[in-house]
Amino acid sequence: MSFELTILGCSSATPTRTRHQSSHFININNKYFLVDCGEGTQQQLRNFRIRLQQINHIFISHLHGDHSQGLIGMVSTMHLLGRKEDLHIYGFIEGLKQIIDVQLKYSETILNYKIVYHNLRSDIPEKIYEDDSLTVETIILKHSLPCCGFLFAEKEKPRNIKKEFLEKENIPFEMFNKIKSGEDYINPEGVFYKNEEITYPVHSPRKYAYCSDTMYTESIVPQIYGVDILYHEATFTEDLKSAAKEKFHSTAFEAATIAKTANVKELIIGHYSARYKELDPLLNEARSIFKNTYLAEEGKKYCIS
Amino acid sequence: MSFELTILGCSSATPTRTRHQSSHFININNKYFLVDCGEGTQQQLRNFRIRLQQINHIFISHLHGDHSQGLIGMVSTMHLLGRKEDLHIYGFIEGLKQIIDVQLKYSETILNYKIVYHNLRSDIPEKIYEDDSLTVETIILKHSLPCCGFLFAEKEKPRNIKKEFLEKENIPFEMFNKIKSGEDYINPEGVFYKNEEITYPVHSPRKYAYCSDTMYTESIVPQIYGVDILYHEATFTEDLKSAAKEKFHSTAFEAATIAKTANVKELIIGHYSARYKELDPLLNEARSIFKNTYLAEEGKKYCIS
Numbered sequence: 167m168s169f170e171l172t173i174l175g176c177s178s179a180t181p182t183r184t185r186h187q188s189s190h191f192i193n194i195n196n197k198y199f200l201v202d203c204g205e206g207t208q209q210q211l212r213n214f215r216i217r218l219q220q221i222n223h224i225f226i227s228h229l230h231g232d233h234s235q236g237l238i239g240m241v242s243t244m245h246l247l248g249r250k251e252d253l254h255i256y257g258f259i260e261g262l263k264q265i266i267d268v269q270l271k272y273s274e275t276i277l278n279y280k281i282v283y284h285n286l287r288s289d290i291p292e293k294i295y296e297d298d299s300l301t302v303e304t305i306i307l308k309h310s311l312p313c314c315g316f317l318f319a320e321k322e323k324p325r326n327i328k329k330e331f332l333e334k335e336n337i338p339f340e341m342f343n344k345i346k347s348g349e350d351y352i353n354p355e356g357v358f359y360k361n362e363e364i365t366y367p368v369h370s371p372r373k374y375a376y377c378s379d380t381m382y383t384e385s386i387v388p389q390i391y392g393v394d395i396l397y398h399e400a401t402f403t404e405d406l407k408s409a410a411k412e413k414f415h416s417t418a419f420e421a422a423t424i425a426k427t428a429n430v431k432e433l434i435i436g437h438y439s440a441r442y443k444e445l446d447p448l449l450n451e452a453r454s455i456f457k458n459t460y461l462a463e464e465g466k467k468y469c470i471s
Numbered sequence: 472m473s474f475e476l477t478i479l480g481c482s483s484a485t486p487t488r489t490r491h492q493s494s495h496f497i498n499i500n501n502k503y504f505l506v507d508c509g510e511g512t513q514q515q516l517r518n519f520r521i522r523l524q525q526i527n528h529i530f531i532s533h534l535h536g537d538h539s540q541g542l543i544g545m546v547s548t549m550h551l552l553g554r555k556e557d558l559h560i561y562g563f564i565e566g567l568k569q570i571i572d573v574q575l576k577y578s579e580t581i582l583n584y585k586i587v588y589h590n591l592r593s594d595i596p597e598k599i600y601e602d603d604s605l606t607v608e609t610i611i612l613k614h615s616l617p618c619c620g621f622l623f624a625e626k627e628k629p630r631n632i633k634k635e636f637l638e639k640e641n642i643p644f645e646m647f648n649k650i651k652s653g654e655d656y657i658n659p660e661g662v663f664y665k666n667e668e669i670t671y672p673v674h675s676p677r678k679y680a681y682c683s684d685t686m687y688t689e690s691i692v693p694q695i696y697g698v699d700i701l702y703h704e705a706t707f708t709e710d711l712k713s714a715a716k717e718k719f720h721s722t723a724f725e726a727a728t729i730a731k732t733a734n735v736k737e738l739i740i741g742h743y744s745a746r747y748k749e750l751d752p753l754l755n756e757a758r759s760i761f762k763n764t765y766l767a768e769e770g771k772k773y774c775i776s
Binding site: 180183205208209213215230232236260261262268271274275311 | 520
């Protein structure tokens with residue numbers, strides 16, 4: 167039951183020789199998602215030997231080019247490779263659809279598959295994806311354009327019934343699923359069992375929160391509280407705090423403060439300004455506040471066990 | 472006096488792990504041109520340590536994505552790096568301008584420099600660029616969309632006057648430029664000197680022809696006759712001739728036939744289909760017709776001396 171994140175691009179708006187624009191590939195129990203799609207994302211997927219066609223859901227946080235300019239390339243290549251399956255694109259659709267459509271129009275491309283667009287709202291978080299085991303919610307970020315982060319969360323799984331209880335009590339068949347769903351139990355003799363006493367959770371639902379691009383905003387804390395991995399942009403170091411604020415970005419210090427306040431298990435920082443040849447200043451700054459911080463590194467897999 | 476071509480991308484529509492979409496960087500006497508701009512072109516320029524901002528003229532052959540999807544990234548990055556100088560874009564402008572404009576609009580980007588668009592016609596060749604030493608003409612190609620190649624040609628330079636003639640005759644000052652421009656000379660005693668006897672050429676104007684994408688068409692031969700380097704697409708080998716024809720592309724055999732018929736000095740083939748892991752079959756096929764054929768290799772410089 168995998169829950170893996172692969173960073174495809176960790177640069178901010180201007181890519182560098184070694185860093186690409188934003189994109190994250192997520193594999194949750196062999197369902198494959200792409201979050202943001204900067205220029206060159208399809209090439210990075212190839213570099214890391216990830217098959218494009220298995221991706222059925224692409225989430226675009228906002229319409230700055232470094233998060234979206236690679237989308238038309240993905241759409242085109244999926245077409246050229248013979249895709250038939252629907253592709254779901256989540257984003258601010260008015261612009262995104264026009265950007266895709268005008269390029270398809272002038273290249274005279276009629277896709278041999280369907281794009282299903284899902285529009286985002288920029289005012290309050292909403293659930294935008296759900297399947298039997300997973301939900302994706304938007305996180306409202308604070309940027310110079312309408313911008314959403316995304317919270318990938320496993321659903322609560324039915325609890326397991328304790329073995330010793332099963333051995334002790336002769337539970338009627340129809341009660342099994344009810345107890346697993348959290349109901350208490352009263353046996354034929356009237357003995358009351360509280361659910362927590364007779365069951366245990368399978369494992370806590372795993373959660374990954376993607377927050378890029380945003381300036382420092384504590385409004386996201388309740389929603390991302392306790393997540394296993396928080397990816398939070400850290401475009402600048404604290405000495406450039408005013409530049410960060412002006413450009414609606416965060417410093418490493420601010421990203422770490424959010425991680426600490428939200429009591430997350432692990433913080434990954436990324437979206438580095440091209441000015442940083444070495445990333446240690448960003449990492450050290452964040453770790454001074456929140457020890458369990460890691461750098462986003464392209465091609466590296468981050469797993470939640 | 473450099474005349475150098477650097478291949479940035481040699482793949483056809485679908486990039487591979489090691490091959491990028493079409494783009495050529497050309498340096499002619501420290502004037503810098505970009506021809507086509509597939510996705511990832513800005514990254515390739517960085518990979519090969521070529522400075523983006525020195526490029527003032529970008530030529531887009533046609534509106535298939537593998538030749539144009541990197542343009543918005545170039546335009547955006549030039550803006551982010553503080554460009555002030557005009558950027559000239561040559562292409563089928565109705566579509567190209569819409570593609571750029573819609574992306575600038577939705578990213579709320581107001582460029583701090585001006586794009587000067589130059590529209591191409593698709594019916595007859597035309598001179599689209601000229602400076603003191605160079606011209607660029609379109610070459611009408613035969614593809615599934617309106618598509619132009621480009622002929623970069625140095626201008627004829629004034630001839631040099633032979634030293635022995637200068638020593639023998641006392642030439643009036645006003646005659647110098649006339650003789651250099653090709654005029655004959657009659658001295659005060661009435662002795663006639665034919666221009667070819669008293670001058671010699673500096674060197675023959677160097678020429679580079681870019682022909683991608685196109686099916687086999689002999690109509691381009693007169694225009695590219697004798698060029699120093701012909702880049703001609705060779706998407707397929709001859710066993711896939713019918714696929715080539717159907718997709719308005721050429722085989723290596725056909726590219727070489729054009730090179731031979733046009734008596735060019737050197738042929739570079741490229742725009743390889745992703746199906747070719749090894750490129751020797753394409754090279755060998757072309758060389759069987761035209762010996763002086765070379766493979767387009769990304770990052771390699773091809774110089775005309």
